[in-house]
Amino acid sequence: LGRTGGGERITPIGGTSILGGRASLSGTILGVVLIRLLQNGFTLIGVPSLWQSVVTGILLILVLSLENVDLIRGSRTREIAV
């Protein structure tokens, strides 16, 4: 499951790798916890509740994409893992 191109290292907001190199069940559970924490935070800073899941999704893509852009740039010569 975890051996697809480029998606192996996932580093969320704090810069700590929660998946540690490959996708795993514990990583998935941690991700769920992270999203719940985010949504709790949204309520505190006043994001309208209807829009919270939209913001969650956008944030998820933004953060993970930035990390991947970094990865791809850092290892341009690396063959895409299969």
Place this chain on the structure above:
Amino acid sequence: VSAIAFARRGRSKLAILAGLWLSLVVGLVIAAPAILQPFMATTVLQFSTILALVSLGQTMVVLGGGAGIDLSLGGNVSLTSVLAMALVRAGGPTALLPLFCIGIGALLGGVNGFLVTRIRLLPLIATLATLFIYGGLAVALTGGLSISGVPPWLTPLGRGSVSGVPIHFLVIALPTFALGALILTQTAWGRWIYAMGHNERSARLVGVDVDGVRLTLYAVSGLLAGLAALVSLAWFGSARPNIGQNLELDSLAAILLGGVSISGGAGGVGGVLAAVLLIETLKTGLQFVNINSIWQVGIVGALLIVVLLADHLPNRRTS
């Protein structure tokens, strides 16, 4: 697994599903003899079309491998029906409503494909994020309210039936599945899908444009979600922002029951259609004998475990 061995497994899978379906029907008839009416079959098929279309999309994405999965399907169906209706309400020609659904669905699916193949997000994460976005947008844009005003010429598609078979099952679900089977088994494109799902590196080495095919698979999955949205519009006469809820998980259950390998490269659409019918028969039947819908979810889960175990045990003994 050789192709022959897999075809044999596919047939035994169909036999297992047929056996389960028969024992389910017998059990239901014993529990409630009144269930034996033609309109029950119509009801099952009426509910099957949307899940069947979405499951076909899920099948395509999962078959293509690379940890492929489309969790955004439910959100896609909701958002597509809401946006297509919004376009019509904003003055778009009503005749184009079916095209709007298909186009928007494919576009939303294409976004998934872009995130997976170009940004290289893990499919699980990319489509989870878009599930949040699509499902969230559908609710946020409408404030949770339905958008009415589906043109009357469309509703026969969603509500009519020909000798007990719902029209949308006849003219949308069955042809789409036939086309899907044809593409997967008879075209080079289908071979590529199985090849890259089975061994992505080999597929790349022999020159398959894996990323291109995969991007298309996500777009096709979205297109099928758009078709499902169209059926829901025709059926309910309005765009409901929560219409797609749980479809992504139901479709996953359907494809796993139907014998598609979650790691890609193995499985076919026949088993998936059989599994969809089994799941919808189960849900409709349990509804009829007044079993709480909370239990239905648990029973579908138990069914999944039973079928996967039945599939897994002989393998373990031989290996």
